[in-house]
Amino acid sequence: xxxxxxxxxxxxxxxxxxxxxxxxxxxxxxxxxxxxxxxxxxxxxxxxxxxxxxxxxxxxxxxxxxxxxxxxxxxxxxxxxxxxxxxxxxxxxxxxxxxxxxxxxxxxxxxxxxxxxxxxxxxxxxxxxxxxxxxxxxxxxxxxxxxxxxxxxxxxxxxxxxxxxxxxxxxxxxxxxxxxxxxxxxxxxxxxxxxxxxxxxxxxxxxxxxxxxxxxxxxxxxxxxxxxxxxxxxxxxxxxxxxxxxxxxxxxxxxxxxxxxxxxxxxxxxxxxxxxxxxxxxxxxxxxxxxxxxxxxxxxxxxxxxxxxxxxxxxxxxxxxxxxxxxxxxxxxxxxxxxxxxxxxxxxxxxxxxxxxxxxxxxxxxxxxxxxxxxxxxxxxxxxxxxxxxxxxxxxxxxxxxxxxxxxxxxxxxxxxxxxxxxxxxxxxxxxxxxxxxxxxxxxxxxxxxxxxxxxxxxxxxxxxxxxxxxxxxxxxxxxxxxxxxxxxxxxxxxxxxxxxxxxxxxxxxxxxxxxxxxxxxxxxxxxxxxxxxxxxxxxxxxxxxxxxxxxxxxx
Amino acid sequence: xxxxxxxxxxxxxxxxxxxxxxxxxxxxxxxxxxxxxxxxxxxxxxxxxxxxxxxxxxxxxxxxxxxxxxxxxxxxxxxxxxxxxxxxxxxxxxxxxxxxxxxxxxxxxxxxxxxxxxxxxxxxxxxxxxxxxxxxxxxxxxxxxxxxxxxxxxxxxxxxxxxxxxx
Numbered sequence: 229x230x231x232x233x234x235x236x237x238x239x240x241x242x243x244x245x246x247x248x249x250x251x252x253x254x255x256x257x258x259x260x261x262x263x264x265x266x267x268x269x270x271x272x273x274x275x276x277x278x279x280x281x282x283x284x285x286x287x288x289x290x291x292x293x294x295x296x297x298x299x300x301x302x303x304x305x306x307x308x309x310x311x312x313x314x315x316x317x318x319x320x321x322x323x324x325x326x327x328x329x330x331x332x333x334x335x336x337x338x339x340x341x342x343x344x345x346x347x348x349x350x351x352x353x354x355x356x357x358x359x360x361x362x363x364x365x366x367x368x369x370x371x372x373x374x375x376x377x378x379x380x381x382x383x384x385x386x387x388x389x390x391x392x393x394x395x396x397x398x399x400x401x402x403x404x405x406x407x408x409x410x411x412x413x414x415x416x417x418x419x420x421x422x423x424x425x426x427x428x429x430x431x432x433x434x435x436x437x438x439x440x441x442x443x444x445x446x447x448x449x450x451x452x453x454x455x456x457x458x459x460x461x462x463x464x465x466x467x468x469x470x471x472x473x474x475x476x477x478x479x480x481x482x483x484x485x486x487x488x489x490x491x492x493x494x495x496x497x498x499x500x501x502x503x504x505x506x507x508x509x510x511x512x513x514x515x516x517x518x519x520x521x522x523x524x525x526x527x528x529x530x531x532x533x534x535x536x537x538x539x540x541x542x543x544x545x546x547x548x549x550x551x552x553x554x555x556x557x558x559x560x561x562x563x564x565x566x567x568x569x570x571x572x573x574x575x576x577x578x579x580x581x582x583x584x585x586x587x588x589x590x591x592x593x594x595x596x597x598x599x600x601x602x603x604x605x606x607x608x609x610x611x612x613x614x615x616x617x618x619x620x621x622x623x624x625x626x627x628x629x630x631x632x633x634x635x636x637x638x639x640x641x642x643x644x645x646x647x648x649x650x651x652x653x654x655x656x657x658x659x660x661x662x663x664x665x666x667x668x669x670x671x672x673x674x675x676x677x678x679x680x681x682x683x684x685x686x687x688x689x690x691x692x693x694x695x696x697x698x699x700x701x702x703x704x705x706x707x708x709x710x711x712x713x714x715x716x717x718x719x720x721x722x723x724x725x726x727x728x729x730x731x732x733x734x735x736x737x738x739x740x741x742x743x744x745x746x747x748x749x750x751x752x753x754x755x756x757x758x759x760x761x762x763x764x765x766x767x768x769x770x771x772x773x774x775x776x777x778x779x780x781x782x783x784x
Numbered sequence: 785x786x787x788x789x790x791x792x793x794x795x796x797x798x799x800x801x802x803x804x805x806x807x808x809x810x811x812x813x814x815x816x817x818x819x820x821x822x823x824x825x826x827x828x829x830x831x832x833x834x835x836x837x838x839x840x841x842x843x844x845x846x847x848x849x850x851x852x853x854x855x856x857x858x859x860x861x862x863x864x865x866x867x868x869x870x871x872x873x874x875x876x877x878x879x880x881x882x883x884x885x886x887x888x889x890x891x892x893x894x895x896x897x898x899x900x901x902x903x904x905x906x907x908x909x910x911x912x913x914x915x916x917x918x919x920x921x922x923x924x925x926x927x928x929x930x931x932x933x934x935x936x937x938x939x940x941x942x943x944x945x946x947x948x949x950x951x
Contacts, residue, residue: 235940239928246925250895266865267895349865379930379940385902386874386933389867466871467843501879506932512945 229290229598230375230520232340239382240337243344247271248330255327270388272346273329276650280324283346284336288356288374288398289317289601289608293588296599298339300584306332311584313569313577315641315692316395317355317601318346322648350388351381356398357405358602361521362610364558367417368425370400372518373454376509377415380455387462391469392477395434396458407603407719409433409442410695412479413461420448427454431461431491432483435689439725440480443488445495451514453499456507460499464491524596524611526559533561539618546621548674549632554617563614565595567607567629568639572664574628575657576642577605586627594620604641606634636673637681637746638664641692645685645702646709652685654702654709654735659683662739667746676746678758682717695719697759698745699726700738711738715745715771716763727768730776741775748774785909788897789885791919796909798835798856800889814858817842820850828853837889840868844875851882859905861890870903877904877934897922904934 232240247267254264268274272283284299291299299319303311306328307321314320324332336342345351356374357363377396381387387394397406400417408414414430427449433442449457461479468486470476483491540547555564567587570576579587587607591599594616595609602608607629612620624630633639640663643649645656660683667673682696686703693699699714710732717726733741746759748771753762763771787796798812803819807827814835820827827834835856836847847857857876859869869888876882887907888900900908901923908919929937 233944235928235943239926239930242926242928249921249925263893349867382930383899383926384931385899386870386931387867388899389865389870389896463871467868471866471868506939506941510941510945513941516944 229292230287230371230517236379237337237340240340240342240344243271243342243383244330244333244337247333251326251330266348269348270345270350271329271333272343273326274347274650276322276648277646278648279322280326280329281320281322281648282324282329282332282343283314283318283320284341284343285346285353286317286319286341286601287378288354288360288371289358289603290371291599291601292339293591293597293599295339295341296584296588296591298335298341300581300588302332302335303581303584309582310578310580312575312644313579313601313605313607315603315605315643315690316353317358317603318353319601320644322644344382345388347393348388349390349392350394351384352393352395354378354381354396354398355406355411355603357401358600358608359405359555359564359610360400361523362557362559362562362564363401363403364556365403366401366558367419368400369518369521370398370406370415370417371521372514373400373415373417373427374398375517375520376454376513377458380458380507387466390462390466391471392474392479394462394465394479402721404719404721405602407692407695409721409723410435410439410692410719411442413458414442415454418448424450426450429457429461432480432488433723434478434480435692435694436478437475437687437689438478438480439689439694440484441723441725442480443483445488445492452509452511453503455509456503456505457495457499459502459507460495463498464494468494523559524598526562526611527613533614536614536617543618545632546618548670549621549630550617552632552636552674553630553634557611559611561614563612563617565609565612565617565620565624566602566634567609567624568631568633569606569629570633570639570664571628571631572638572668573661575644575647576640576660579607583627583629586623587629590620590623604639606639632670633673635678635680637667637676637679638670638673639680640664641680641682641696643684643686643691645683645691649685649690651688652702653687653704654685654711656683656685656691656700656702659700659702659711659735659738663742666739666743676750676759678760679746680718681742692719693717694725695723696726697763698742700742701732703732705732709735711735711741713738713741713745713775715768716760718760729768729772744774745771785889786912786914788908788910788914788916788919790906791916791923793916800837800858812855814856817846820847824850835885835887838869838872840866842872844872844880848880851876851880851884854884856885856887856907857882858887858889861888861892864891864893864896870899873900873903873905874934894918894922898926902929902931902933902935902937 356370361369397411398415410433416428429446430442553566600608642660646652682692683700684691684693695717701712712732714726833855837858
């Protein structure tokens with residue numbers, strides 16, 4: 229993975245000292261909370277319902293075991309012993325003291341981490357495919373480009389005060405695992421007819437109260453032009469994005485208002501002026517960054533496929549886990565292992581300090597000391613020998629991260645909701661837990677098959693409900709929590725936004741409603757159809773009939 | 785309003801003239817874009833220098849053809865989080881080659897001096913009480929720069945690849 233050079237290291241160190249000075253000025257009363265707010269937000273520090281919350285960037289989800297141990301240490305020393313992995317491959321600590329934050333950031337800098345721009349109206353954490361570098365279906369390692377973009381985006385002098393926060397995802401695989409189509413900019417690695425690697429650039433995607441699917445602004449961009457092209461997009465957005473209304477300030481609204489053709493014309497005009505300037509990427513820099521992501525020394529020894537097969541035969545529980553949580557690695561004899569952070573009764577994405585330490589040890593033992601965080605709030609070991617899978621499974625089971633539910637209904641995305649968040653209108657964690665309980669039977673989950681359920685506690689959609697096969701949105705009416713259900717959303721390359729099926733359900737009824745949707749699907753599905761396939765074939769009608777029988781009767 | 789010019793507290797020779805106020809017979813003045821457009825010929829003939837004030841919804845392009853006549857272009861930050869003036873400043877310097885004064889006016893805060901300097905501002909109208917030391921501290925806090933901009937600071941790319949990179 230990427231290791232800072234002395235320049236990268238110096239920058240995060242200086243940023244810590246700069247923030248220490250800002251906190252000192254605040255603590256001494258030299259600046260007001262109003263003046264301090266933008267400064268702390270440039271460093272990922274929020275005031276939530278109960279305390280300060282610090283969001284730490286995990287660039288494109290990559291963590292070393294050393295870094296994860298440091299996060300465990302921070303959880304134990306400064307927080308209440310746990311952290312929360314987010315849908316943007318970050319981690320949040322929810323119970324911090326303001327005066328501790330400079331020390332926390334100094335500790336993070338020791339292990340090449342920071343919280344720069346994890347909030348505020350600038351570039352946020354750059355995300356990428358959690359299977360980068362090991363996926364069998366990959367064109368090229370997306371992390372190289374995510375790191376190059378990360379550096380360009382840090383403390384950008386021109387784009388630190390954009391109309392709104394700005395999210396970029398990079399995917400190297402046609403089977404997108406980053407929800408690229410729902411980012412302000414999606415960078416999609418692609419080969420042209422001459423066989424050269426470059427990028428398709430898509431813009432204007434997003435969720436929130438106006439969900440939109442990103443559109444192509446450039447079919448093929450040569451690799452050396454990546455940063456100048458991004459800078460051209462940003463310039464048009466910085467000048468023309470709306471600043472009069474926070475709900476209309478995202479790039480997606482500008483793209484929608486201008487139309488993609490006009491937007492493209494403006495971007496290309498701007499780009500022509502700067503493309504041959506100093507932003508042109510030198511091959512030496514691409515090579516330098518790429519070298520950091522060279523594959524670890526896989527043993528080329530013959531796959532111990534037989535031992536793996538025997539273990540699956542002897543332990544049905546292991547076999548089930550291997551079926552759901554283990555993915556294909558491009559190197560024969562190796563596998564990709566997903567650690568489910570969605571056991572029953574725990575908020576999705578939470579991990580305790582003890583669990584983090586244990587995961588770090590297991591990563592050292594089984595996966596070259598490397599861990600990845602997914603936007604679906606799980607962890608990944610990207611390089612596990614098939615021969616080690618059984619032992620690793622046993623060890624993960626002991627710490628509660630071996631629930632065999634990846635991509636099943638138990639593997640929900642869920643925002644912190646009203647239990648923590650100052651923006652939320654409704655609780656989301658308790659709903660996730662009640663749904664988890666209702667579908668606790670793992671055989672049933674497996675029978676239901678791939679089903680992405682995503683819950684947001686407010687319209688800001690941090691829980692990605694718009695792109696859930698089943699989406700749940702918490703709303704508040706007259707002091708009571710209600711939950712609106714959407715169906716058929718999908719974040720992949722064949723992206724769709726979920727359809728609202730009808731009036732919202734009370735907190736008491738929402739779990740029954742989810743069950744009614746699932747039962748309808750199970751009854752109507754054809755052989756091999758996922759929930760999404762059945763929904764696409766039949767539309768919302770059969771689900772509505774089941775969810776709102778009185779209404780349908782009255783209409784008939 | 786104290787003026788920091790190239791990091792030094794300086795006497796401000798320029799007078800901001802509001803749109804509805806008569807332009808003084810002598811002395812350097814800064815006028816709004818509308819005024820400039822309406823009274824351009826008379827203002828060019830004026831003996832003392834003239835500058836133009838751009839609001840954040842104006843663009844550098846609005847004034848690009850007249851830059852040879854202007855001693856100052858003042859770019860407004862109505863609130864610190866309106867970042868349009870950063871782009872306008874870079875365009876003035878990098879695209880239109882403007883060498884006169886580019887001045888930040890409005891909600892100009894210490895923690896943004898560095899960004900302003902990098903984008904080509906050489907004059908800042910700052911809050912009462914700001915000192916040269918504050919400026920030094922604010923612009924010296926960070927010494928590593930990933931992006932080429934309108935200043936002459938060496939970028940990380942340049943340091944890493946002296947021969948290969950342009951910026």
